[in-house]
Amino acid sequence: MAQPAPKAQHEMRQRNLSRVLHTLAAGGPLSRAAVAAEIGLTRAAVSTLVDELLRGGLLVEQGPGRSGSVGRPGTQLLLTDRGPCGVGAEIGVDHLAVCVMDLRGDVRVRAVHATRNQGSDPAVVLHALGGMLHTAAERAAGLGLRPAGLTVAVPGLVARDSATVLRAPNLGWHGTDLAAALPTDLGRVTVENEANLGALAELWSAHHVPPEGGPDSFVHVSAEIGIGSALVLDGELLRGAHGFAGELGHLPVRPEGRPCSCGGRGCLETYAGEEAVLRAAGLEPGPGVRLGALTERCEAGDRDALRAVKQAGTALGIALSGAVNLLDPRQVVIGGSLARLAPWLLPPVGRELARRTAVAAGGRSTPVPVTASPLGPDGPLLGAARFAVRAALDEPAGLLRS
Amino acid sequence: MAQPAPKAQHEMRQRNLSRVLHTLAAGGPLSRAAVAAEIGLTRAAVSTLVDELLRGGLLVEQGPGRSGSVGRPGTQLLLTDRGPCGVGAEIGVDHLAVCVMDLRGDVRVRAVHATRNQGSDPAVVLHALGGMLHTAAERAAGLGLRPAGLTVAVPGLVARDSATVLRAPNLGWHGTDLAAALPTDLGRVTVENEANLGALAELWSAHHVPPEGGPDSFVHVSAEIGIGSALVLDGELLRGAHGFAGELGHLPVRPEGRPCSCGGRGCLETYAGEEAVLRAAGLEPGPGVRLGALTERCEAGDRDALRAVKQAGTALGIALSGAVNLLDPRQVVIGGSLARLAPWLLPPVGRELARRTAVAAGGRSTPVPVTASPLGPDGPLLGAARFAVRAALDEPAGLLRS
DNA sequence: GTATTTCGTCATGGCCGTTGACAAATTAGT
DNA sequence: ACTAATTTGTCAACGGCCATGACGAAATAC
Numbered sequence: 001m002a003q004p005a006p007k008a009q010h011e012m013r014q015r016n017l018s019r020v021l022h023t024l025a026a027g028g029p030l031s032r033a034a035v036a037a038e039i040g041l042t043r044a045a046v047s048t049l050v051d052e053l054l055r056g057g058l059l060v061e062q063g064p065g066r067s068g069s070v071g072r073p074g075t076q077l078l079l080t081d082r083g084p085c086g087v088g089a090e091i092g093v094d095h096l097a098v099c100v101m102d103l104r105g106d107v108r109v110r111a112v113h114a115t116r117n118q119g120s121d122p123a124v125v126l127h128a129l130g131g132m133l134h135t136a137a138e139r140a141a142g143l144g145l146r147p148a149g150l151t152v153a154v155p156g157l158v159a160r161d162s163a164t165v166l167r168a169p170n171l172g173w174h175g176t177d178l179a180a181a182l183p184t185d186l187g188r189v190t191v192e193n194e195a196n197l198g199a200l201a202e203l204w205s206a207h208h209v210p211p212e213g214g215p216d217s218f219v220h221v222s223a224e225i226g227i228g229s230a231l232v233l234d235g236e237l238l239r240g241a242h243g244f245a246g247e248l249g250h251l252p253v254r255p256e257g258r259p260c261s262c263g264g265r266g267c268l269e270t271y272a273g274e275e276a277v278l279r280a281a282g283l284e285p286g287p288g289v290r291l292g293a294l295t296e297r298c299e300a301g302d303r304d305a306l307r308a309v310k311q312a313g314t315a316l317g318i319a320l321s322g323a324v325n326l327l328d329p330r331q332v333v334i335g336g337s338l339a340r341l342a343p344w345l346l347p348p349v350g351r352e353l354a355r356r357t358a359v360a361a362g363g364r365s366t367p368v369p370v371t372a373s374p375l376g377p378d379g380p381l382l383g384a385a386r387f388a389v390r391a392a393l394d395e396p397a398g399l400l401r402s
Numbered sequence: 403m404a405q406p407a408p409k410a411q412h413e414m415r416q417r418n419l420s421r422v423l424h425t426l427a428a429g430g431p432l433s434r435a436a437v438a439a440e441i442g443l444t445r446a447a448v449s450t451l452v453d454e455l456l457r458g459g460l461l462v463e464q465g466p467g468r469s470g471s472v473g474r475p476g477t478q479l480l481l482t483d484r485g486p487c488g489v490g491a492e493i494g495v496d497h498l499a500v501c502v503m504d505l506r507g508d509v510r511v512r513a514v515h516a517t518r519n520q521g522s523d524p525a526v527v528l529h530a531l532g533g534m535l536h537t538a539a540e541r542a543a544g545l546g547l548r549p550a551g552l553t554v555a556v557p558g559l560v561a562r563d564s565a566t567v568l569r570a571p572n573l574g575w576h577g578t579d580l581a582a583a584l585p586t587d588l589g590r591v592t593v594e595n596e597a598n599l600g601a602l603a604e605l606w607s608a609h610h611v612p613p614e615g616g617p618d619s620f621v622h623v624s625a626e627i628g629i630g631s632a633l634v635l636d637g638e639l640l641r642g643a644h645g646f647a648g649e650l651g652h653l654p655v656r657p658e659g660r661p662c663s664c665g666g667r668g669c670l671e672t673y674a675g676e677e678a679v680l681r682a683a684g685l686e687p688g689p690g691v692r693l694g695a696l697t698e699r700c701e702a703g704d705r706d707a708l709r710a711v712k713q714a715g716t717a718l719g720i721a722l723s724g725a726v727n728l729l730d731p732r733q734v735v736i737g738g739s740l741a742r743l744a745p746w747l748l749p750p751v752g753r754e755l756a757r758r759t760a761v762a763a764g765g766r767s768t769p770v771p772v773t774a775s776p777l778g779p780d781g782p783l784l785g786a787a788r789f790a791v792r793a794a795l796d797e798p799a800g801l802l803r804s
Numbered sequence: 805g806t807a808t809t810t811c812g813t814c815a816t817g818g819c820c821g822t823t824g825a826c827a828a829a830t831t832a833g834t
Numbered sequence: 835a836c837t838a839a840t841t842t843g844t845c846a847a848c849g850g851c852c853a854t855g856a857c858g859a860a861a862t863a864c
Contacts, residue, residue, distance in 0.1 A: 008414060008418070008442075008443065008820085008821065008822095009820075009821060009822085009849090009850055009851065010850085012410060012414055012850095012851075012852090013850080013851070016410070016851090016852095031810095031811070031812090032811075032812065033810075033811055033812080040410075041410065041852075041853095042852070042853060042854080043811075043812065043813090044812085044813075044814080044852080044853075044854085045851080045852050045853075046812095047812065047813065047814095048851085048852090064811095064860085064861090068862095069809090069810085069861090069862080070808070070809050070810070070861070070862040070863070071808085071809040071810025071811065071860080071861060071862070072809080072810050072811045072812085072859060072860040072861050072862095073810085073811075073860075073861060074810080074811055074812080075811085075812080211643070216643075217642070217643045229728075231728070231729075233635065233640055234638075234640075236636075238635055238636075238729065239730075240619070240729060240730025240731070241613070241618075241619045241730050241731055241732035242730055243730070244730040245728065245729055245730040246728065246730075247727040247728065247730070248727070248728065250727045250758070250759070251723075251724040251727055251728065252655075252720050252723060252724055252758055253654075253657065254656075254657060255655065255656060255720045262758075263757060263758075264723070264757055264758035264759075265757075265758075267758075318654050318657045319724075321653075321654060321666070322653040322654055322721075322724045322725075322728075323724075323728055325649040325650070325652045325653055326631075326633070326647065326648065326649065326650060326653065326724075326725055326728065326729075327633075327640065327642060327647055327728075328641075328642025328643050328644055328645070328646040328647040328648075328649070329642070329643055330643035355665060355666050355667075356652065356654055356664075356665075356666035356667075356669075357652070357666075410851085410852065410853095411818090411819055411820070411851075411852060411853085412819085414819095414820075414821090415819080415820070418820090418821090433842075433843090434842075434843065435841075435842055435843080443821075443822095444821070444822060444823085445842075445843065445844090446821075446822075446823085446843085446844075446845085447820080447821050447822075448843095449843065449844065450820085450821085466829085466830090466842095470831095471830090471831080471840090471841085472830065472831040472832070472839070472840050472841070473829080473830060473831075473839085473840040473841025473842065474828060474829035474830050474831095474840080474841050474842045474843080475829070475830065475841085475842075476841080476842055476843080477842085477843085
């Protein structure tokens with residue numbers, strides 16, 4: 001009674017419109033007939049859907065395209081590069097970043113500011129971010145783009161309402177409602193953990209080829225100051241009952257080992273966290289001394305650095321073998337700023353995984369492949385923007401102009 | 403062209419029929435109006451759906467029911483206790499079991515045979531099981547029930563096709579196609595890991611109350627000879643990319659500890675597996691000497707037994723804290739034959755979890771609750787039967803008679 | 805140049821949920 | 835006891851949406 005009963009028919013139409021959009025987003029230019037074959041509707045039905053999307057300005061027609069096969073060539077359909085777009089933002093420990101992505105997935109506007117956000121006042125940071133978003137939106141408007149949604153990547157735990165930062169120790173924020181403090185003219189605001197968005201960027205990126213049978217599953221490891229991970233299982237991000245899933249950094253690696261700030265003992269973070277690794281390499285952690293410095297030393301062949309990374313890799317491998325035994329993912333992806341350490345990190349990780357999962361997981365002959373994400377540190381920002389784009393494609397009704 | 407294009411309209415109808423059935427399965431007797439309110443359709447639409455299901459013999463009307471509120475009382479609808487039913491079977495290490503469940507979820511026929519299946523010939527065991535299924539189906543027919551599907555619980559890894567047992571070390575089976583070797587007159591045959599079915603039984607059982615906001619997430623621990631677990635995340639069972647998810651027994655607990663049969667070191671199984679615990683308690687593992695014997699000693703206050711269980715609980719707690727940090731479940735459930743050890747197992751498990759996850763998981767004040775499943779060793783069999791029932795309810799088209 | 809194949813469109817039809825109204829059955833109030 | 839109010843289940847009319855089948859259009863194959 002309260003709400004006017006969701007009309008199952010309209011829902012079906014919306015879903016089919018959305019399926020056309022997603023099919024074109026995934027498969028490049030396609031003809032109506034190809035779309036129909038892909039989503040299992042008839043050509044006639046797809047025609048009406050496409051007409052509606054063309055009139056709404058979400059699709060454009062390219063002239064007849066392919067030849068090489070018999071029959072009349074189809075008119076190629078493409079998502080527009082004008083009109084609605086997604087906006088992504090990233091609040092890092094030492095930078096702010098913003099980018100605007102059109103429906104095709106191309107980044108059209110991008111800006112980064114180096115700032116020091118550790119222990120900062122949320123209001124100040126969010127004001128600065130708001131300014132960046134404002135100028136980015138203006139530049140987008142110059143390209144004929146209008147923002148349809150904003151997604152913000154933060155290095156911390158986000159409540160399941162996707163609006164409030166519960167705990168971001170590296171920023172010093174607790175219980176900050178970002179959605180309320182950011183511009184309202186960019187559409188719905190979604191806040192998400194940066195590791196999660198990095199994993200989604202990996203899942204949705206063009207280089208990522210899903211396995212033959214259905215959606216992918218992988219563990220995506222990243223490291224800002226702590227060690228985080230994101231779990232993509234059957235093509236879906238696992239957020240956890242409270243939104244805390246993926247705390248790889250606190251998997252016990254040596255149960256009675258070093259005490260950890262979390263109150264436990266022997267957590268992965270105390271062996272492979274940034275601070276621990278830097279110390280092991282003989283570097284004094286501090287502002288400016290981050291993983292980048294370690295990477296340089298490794299590239300230079302510094303023995304202490306190499307040894308420290310190897311030890312961290314071993315610890316990471318032990319924790320990951322737990323995750324692999326538990327989740328049976330198709331692969332493990334090293335992303336974020338850790339990706340740059342991959343040349344030295346992957347061998348020990350792979351070694352531990354091979355030791356500890358080969359037979360356990362049912363005698364599979366080849367252990368889980370471990371790869372480094374080519375997106376590297378760009379993952380969270382790109383993932384945020386694409387998250388906004390996909391959210392827009394999910395609701396065509398709100399996008400159709402006129 | 404090959405297949406006649408799935409008609410999206412029929413699919414909608416099927417889904418709505420199924421939603422009516424599931425609503426009644428979950429919510430006991432309801433009126434048409436109540437069903438309509440529950441699934442968000444109009445009363446008129448639900449009326450046509452219900453008529454179809456009544457004519458098909460899947461529902462029955464009870465006389466007008468509730469009073470106590472104003473207005474005309476609705477005629478109560480109920481799933482039939484005749485007609486289609488689900489069949490569950492369990493192949494254990496030392497028993498075979500079969501049960502028949504009607505659409506309401508009531509067990510109507512049940513049979514257990516003690517047999518020794520360790521290292522057995524699959525053909526012999528499956529022949530015996532086939533005989534039990536045959537007599538169970540006959541008894542079901544006497545009650546007016548006709549089997550609509552069979553689900554088999556096995557203590558081993560099952561391929562993602564849900565038909566083939568890849569590896570069941572306790573039975574000594576490898577690559578056995580069960581679906582092909584069982585009676586074909588019981589409907590579609592599904593094979594599933596017993597731990598997974600135990601977890602689903604827990605998820606679907608009447609005593610299980612889902613959290614206010616959406617579906618539940620939990621880790622369900624069980625132990626046949628090895629230590630297995632099943633992961634229910636957001637109301638869905640996680641099977642893993644190869645069907646091997648939940649191998650809790652091979653999480654590293656002491657990375658350089660005891661060598662494990664899997665080739666790794668310090669796996670949970672080497673500390674908390676049945677054989678390890680029995681030895682630690684001073685019992686010689688062997689046929690007939692199983693966890694039951696240990697339970698008796700604990701009940702009798704045997705110090706060695708109590709100490710062994712406590713140590714196992716500590717190891718289990720360490721492994722589980724890894725799982726909890728990674729997955730952020732709403733609770734941990736101890737099921738299967740382990741449930742009987744719960745009085746002695748839960749304290750050390752809870753202690754380790756409290757130490758190692760309290761702050762890590764974002765400062766939540768109360769650690770994850772750990773409970774014992776009241777279903778105990780019945781879980782897998784009941785889960786199998788209910789799995790078959792739910793599969794039937796998912797496809798009303800195949801159930802409607804005449 | 806004709807046959808074949810494929811594409812996109814059109815008119816028709818069927819299915820299905822909604823809308824709005826109505827009779828039936830019960831409770832609340834006088 | 836009688837009326838008003840409320841809720842239930844049903845019916846007829848309506849509208850939306852996809853399927854069907856046929857058609858012209860545009861390319862290739864022989």
